[in-house]
Amino acid sequence: MKFFKLSHTAKGKTGKIVAVTYSLKKSASVTFLDNGFNIGYTNIDLPGDQDSNPNNFSTKGGQKYLCLQEDGGLQVTLYAGGMAGDFWTLDIQVDGIPLAANTIKVYTDEKGNLDYNKLTK
Secondary structure (H helix, E strand, O other): OOOOOOOHHHOOOOOEEEEEEEEEEEOOOOEEEEEEEEEOOEEOOHHHHEOOOOOEEEOOOOOOEEEEEEOOEEEEEEEEEOOOOOEEEEEEEEOOEEOOOOOEEEEOOOOOEOOEEEEEO
């Protein structure tokens, strides 16, 4: 049995535990906050998931993250900064099935933020 740790923000939340894989791509100037990427209240290890291309991150092989899926969807949180025109895209699969929301794409706002913090189906 593999143990995993949910973020403290999951306290009081209910749902089911699901296996999540992901693929994240960013433009070159985007920077991610340390420990600033969570799916279903589980911290995602971006340095460990970085591909040979420094702008791409993904689960590898049979790797999966165990995450809490609420009735309203998966809580996806990613804090990032960048410059005008920067973006990142995220594809998530839950138990091998892509989210209905399909690709999440975020562009910089007027302050240079690329933050995302929503329940996503």
